[in-house]
Amino acid sequence: MSIFNKLSFKNQAFKLREHAILDATTTVLSSKGYDLMTMDDVAGAVGISKPSLYKHFKSKEELVGEALIRLLDGALEFIAGLDSSLNPVQKLEALLEWALRVRLEGGLPFLPSTSSHVRDMLMRNIKYMMKVLKLNRQLEACVKQGQEQGLLNAALPTDVILFSYYARTCDPAVEYLQKFSKMSTDEIVANMLKVCFQGLR
Amino acid sequence: MSIFNKLSFKNQAFKLREHAILDATTTVLSSKGYDLMTMDDVAGAVGISKPSLYKHFKSKEELVGEALIRLLDGALEFIAGLDSSLNPVQKLEALLEWALRVRLEGGLPFLPSTSSHVRDMLMRNIKYMMKVLKLNRQLEACVKQGQEQGLLNAALPTDVILFSYYARTCDPAVEYLQKFSKMSTDEIVANMLKVCFQGLR
């Protein structure tokens, strides 16, 4: 066994621990939000000390940024894996369903940007913004095609549809239904999709 | 002039200052959110010192609670003043329009409950909860009547419509449109209403 294997082994363990840290960050973040999440929370959830945590991520901002980048990677991967015979709206529906299921299983919402300072923090994160823009280009194309094909309301500005779509991925109604109704995950997802595309009427 | 007039005058000045404090709280709250709003922010915005602020409201929780109660009072008053010849859905539309305009003018969203600890704090506030329940009863009645009259999708559970309706009052798409599109307040409101009731289709 050469020194390279040894290094690679160490590297692998390092990556594994980073993955565990990001998992813990995701859990804490989804339950308490950015402002109330402390580095002690994360370190405690992983089972390491705070200085060890700082060896992996040099700040709270970077840690959260990486967790969100991983989420975006998941979304981009999901889109890339979609059956290309789906029409634009079917793709949007599939992605929304994916995002809602991620959230219902304890993951993060897209657009954690309810709070303006978190949004500003993320906009300074170049790596994150690159992925957001990539995702946005694809979704904007879907919306425009959907409108041209008469599958989405062409009377609405594209902006309005796109922002409203993003908003549905983090719709607080999901948490309220999960907490206060007896509905199953599947029912919640099905209903949220109907509300999104068909409205309340 | 009796002592009663003097007291009443003092009392009036006190009420006026409280009003100013609640205005400042509303402004700061809508821009920074609960977690990042500090008592120094509020005191500074009103132009008084922090201990004076604490003479009026004994804690941050109480202060924010009162600001939100005032918002709910505004909503209840708005509903009470609605033309009684409107059908249930027209009432819901009018209230949503009111709520969106309040937000767009720098006011607060209903449901500041994106964060669970703020929601928990508010649920311990009896005065606040009484008003929320009162409002909720009226809105639930509107939704049920709307469904019976075929004005709202009767295939959706009433819960789903009601929670989704609340969610629209604090839809983040509003802020994104305000920030990134060139649309006027009226256009934003009109589009959000369409999206809410007719969906993206």
Added chain:
DNA sequence: GTCTATAAGGAGATAGAC
């Protein structure tokens, strides 16, 4: 009732031993 000054505790980040 209003202020200046301060207590008390929390949270991000780090020093330095092992």
Added chain:
DNA sequence: GTCTATCTCCTTATAGAC
């Protein structure tokens, strides 16, 4: 690389003078 102990700053809330 990991830990214990600590620094520093910020925030809620109050003491005490006027």
